[in-house]
Amino acid sequence: MPALDPRSTALVLVDLMERIVALPLAPRSGADVVDAAHRLADAFRAAGAPVVHIRVERPHVDVQPPGSELVPSLVREGEPVVVKRTIGGFQGTGLHELLSGLGVTTVVFAGIATNLGVESTARAAVDHGYEAVFAEDAMTAFTAEEHRASVELDFPRLGTVAPVSALTLDGPA
Template sequence: MAIPKIASYPMPAQGWNNRVLWQPEARRAALLVHDMQDYFLDFYDRERAPVPELLANVRRLLDLARELGMPVIYTAQSPAQTPAERGLLQDMWGPGLTARPQRKDIAAELAPQPQDVVLDKWRYSAFQRSPLLELLRGQGRDQLIVCGIYAHIGCMATACEAFMSDIQPFFAADALADFSAQEHEMALRYVSQRCGVTLPTQALVDGLRPRLPASPGELRQIVADSLKIAAADPGEDESLLDWGLDSIRIMALLETWRRAGLDVDFMALAGQPTLAAWWALLNRREAEVCA
């Protein structure tokens, strides 16, 4: 059975209730661009959603990873697979790229650079029959940001195997695409609840290049996202403990702000858990750093 023609659908945009609060860090993470070959993209109308947003967000992650010195790893299926090498994939999906070997290249917009690694892809998971795990461990990387296609097949299988190898997977929600909106959402929910963290590209960018909130409104949004509540809900002087703030979430925010260069301790945040107090604290500490 071949891959079906894929109808246009809007890129998922809602938040996901991640079970863990892992934060992406450039010094720990590698970027995996999964099977972004013309062969697979040809099953979409490349001018319609979700493909333009997919390509733009993968490109954004690539540019940031290279800027920050993160390893960039691609997977690509070979058109030169024997039936024995293809194995059960032949029964499930047919001959694959062997039917259209001229479409084997990675999309030109995302072309690998000389310093990047391109791994042959043999099975759903990028870890199978490849040196991916050894590459990550050899470079001291214990986080893997996954983007590409297809979300509920190879991307999800790769994220799950990363988790089982003690590599923290991050699923780039809007830098993935799938057979349908339903299957895309299913993959995002599965990873968020069972093996990793699902985040939009902007949140991954903010985590990899942390910065301090630039306004009270931005602080409010960051806190609301952490607590999974509407940004308008808590009052400026209302205790965030009443909205679900706990020590784990405080530590996650604290670590992000520390990586942005701010020296704030846990008790400073926990002792006055209000938006007004936190904004005053951030302003005062940032002024001290800049002085």
């Protein structure tokens, strides 16, 4: 895979919240996904590329369930956090305006669940004209079969699927 341009590429981390990361997941654990997301985020930050976090809130409730905050070690001061109330991260969140304002044309996706929040957000991104890249080993689902269906059947139709180790950026922006 060719190197990504840090001036026009953003990393979007979907629903890496404490309560979601702690769920029984497959084909990899939430902790493994967080580790991979750390590696990706560190590489993006080092290259001067934006890291955007998305978290879900349940609509129509006064208090969110315990563990609804993002994994604290993933978020750096000043990084945007987008709050969604739907499965995908674009509907009513300002994510498109944020990304386009940053000059982003390519989005690298990671997070949980592969076939829900990640895929829904990626489909909307492609509909908005973004190039999509999927960090396969930085995502997981509730079952290995759900993950595999997205990664093998859907994502190749939407963009490029690659392991974290294959995703490189051109260097400092």
